[in-house]
Amino acid sequence: MQAVHFGAGNIGRGFIGALLYQAGYHTTFVDVNDAVIRELNDRGQYDVVLAAEHSETLTVKNVSGINSVTNPDDVVAAIAGADVITTAVGPNILPAISELIAKGLRERLETSEQPLNIMACENMVGGSTVLRENVLGHLSESDQKACADLFGFPDAAVDRIVPNQTNADMLQVSVEPYYEWVVEQTAIKGVKPSIDGITYVDDLKPYIERKLFTVNTGHAVTAYIGHSMGYATIYEAMQDEAIQATIEGALQESGEALIRTYGFDREAHQDYIEKIIKRFMNPHISDEVTRVGRGPIRKLGPGDRLIRPASLYIDLTGEAPVYLAKTIATALSYRNEDDEEAVKLQEMVAEQGYEKALQSISGLEAGHPLIDAVMNEIEP
Numbered sequence: 187m188q189a190v191h192f193g194a195g196n197i198g199r200g201f202i203g204a205l206l207y208q209a210g211y212h213t214t215f216v217d218v219n220d221a222v223i224r225e226l227n228d229r230g231q232y233d234v235v236l237a238a239e240h241s242e243t244l245t246v247k248n249v250s251g252i253n254s255v256t257n258p259d260d261v262v263a264a265i266a267g268a269d270v271i272t273t274a275v276g277p278n279i280l281p282a283i284s285e286l287i288a289k290g291l292r293e294r295l296e297t298s299e300q301p302l303n304i305m306a307c308e309n310m311v312g313g314s315t316v317l318r319e320n321v322l323g324h325l326s327e328s329d330q331k332a333c334a335d336l337f338g339f340p341d342a343a344v345d346r347i348v349p350n351q352t353n354a355d356m357l358q359v360s361v362e363p364y365y366e367w368v369v370e371q372t373a374i375k376g377v378k379p380s381i382d383g384i385t386y387v388d389d390l391k392p393y394i395e396r397k398l399f400t401v402n403t404g405h406a407v408t409a410y411i412g413h414s415m416g417y418a419t420i421y422e423a424m425q426d427e428a429i430q431a432t433i434e435g436a437l438q439e440s441g442e443a444l445i446r447t448y449g450f451d452r453e454a455h456q457d458y459i460e461k462i463i464k465r466f467m468n469p470h471i472s473d474e475v476t477r478v479g480r481g482p483i484r485k486l487g488p489g490d491r492l493i494r495p496a497s498l499y500i501d502l503t504g505e506a507p508v509y510l511a512k513t514i515a516t517a518l519s520y521r522n523e524d525d526e527e528a529v530k531l532q533e534m535v536a537e538q539g540y541e542k543a544l545q546s547i548s549g550l551e552a553g554h555p556l557i558d559a560v561m562n563e564i565e566p
């Protein structure tokens with residue numbers, strides 16, 4: 187069985203690639219990083235190390251790579267013959283890979299009648315749906331119709347902390363032992379890919395929002411508040427009791443919004459929160475706050491981990507969140523010269539002021555109670 191995976195980075199190699207191998211697939215990684223692609227082709231395998239007290243190593247075999255910049259035709263051929271396609275490139279990159287995927291699917295229409303599923307494994311709500319819209323935009327009306335019949339784009343939620351890392355072996359990747367991969371089965375075309383570790387569900391929304399507004403919200407709190415207090419890693423920031431209290435407070439607020447929206451059991455949700463906080467404290471992982479805080483404009487977007495739970499909290503309780511507002515205020519001041527979005531954010535703040543910058547990034551209208559709560563944190 188053949189898998190084509192876009193993005194041979196941390197999640198690509200450390201999570202999706204590992205599960206595809208264990209499910210019996212040969213995985214062709216597609217990436218723009220030539221050094222990684224060469225190494226994958228030279229060695230045909232790499233190691234995934236579990237970051238735990240008793241660490242274990244899984245050697246992922248049956249892998250190869252294609253550089254999509256220098257060999258786009260090979261990517262098209264690989265898609266034409268694939269049994270499943272996955273991506274982990276980052277939400278902002280999905281539009282950039284959509285044209286090549288469209289070409290591959292068009293080629294496939296000429297040579298096969300086999301259904302195919304394309305799963306975007308990104309930290310966002312509706313990632314595969316966004317990819318699908320972008321792919322269809324590159325196809326003629328008749329190809330769009332044929333593609334809609336044969337090709338599924340089931341949305342997915344993926345959860346595994348894989349920090350940035352520099353290892354002597356450039357392909358080796360160290361990952362936390364925990365993982366969760368949930369896929370919306372109602373959008374599958376043909377037979378569901380049989381991959382141990384995937385949980386198929388009918389409605390993904392509660393799963394992706396629970397994950398994004400707990401794991402990623404809590405991580406964003408740690409990253410932005412931790413960075414503002416001078417901590418370099420999530421582990422260091424998590425030792426600070428004031429930060430722990432802010433995370434706990436923010437996750438109670440997002441938890442309230444989630445419980446009231448989806449009817450999650452209160453006790454079970456509290457257990458989920460506690461498990462996640464323990465994961466952030468894993469001493470075997472060194473995760474930079476700048477990785478977790480990367481892309482602050484995306485992270486302050488309307489549907490993302492800070493604005494959406496905070497505005498849901500207001501809608502459902504009638505009160506303004508305290509801890510989420512504090513985190514949004516801190517995120518607005520996030521400075522990192524190596525992060526394009528952080529630079530752009532500070533330019534926006536300098537030109538428009540905090541309030542207008544927040545409005546335009548978050549999509550909240552002027553006078554929204556969340557804007558007031560955040561501004562109250564910035565200028566009490």
Ligand SMILES: NC(=O)C1=CN([C@@H]2O[C@H](COP(=O)(O)OP(=O)(O)OC[C@H]3O[C@@H](n4cnc5c(N)ncnc54)[C@H](O)[C@@H]3O)[C@@H](O)[C@H]2O)C=CC1
Nearest residue numbers: 193194195196197217218274275276277308309346347348
């Ligand atoms: N690292 C983590 O702990 C987690 C990450 N995610 C999500 O997974 C996705 C990937 O994240 P990471 O693996 O951490 O990032 P990463 O930066 O390690 O990997 C992204 C890979 O995509 C490649 N890429 C960039 N442009 C490309 C293009 N046009 N075509 C093909 N490949 C391209 C990069 O060269 C890189 O190898 C993101 O959406 C992230 O939110 C989700 C859960 C956990």
Ligand SMILES: O=P(O)(O)OC[C@H]1O[C@](O)(CO)[C@@H](O)[C@@H]1O
Nearest residue numbers: 309345346347401402405478480
């Ligand atoms: O990958 P993003 O969306 O930039 O955000 C980083 C977040 O994603 C994760 O990598 C995995 O869920 C977390 O470690 C962190 O909360």
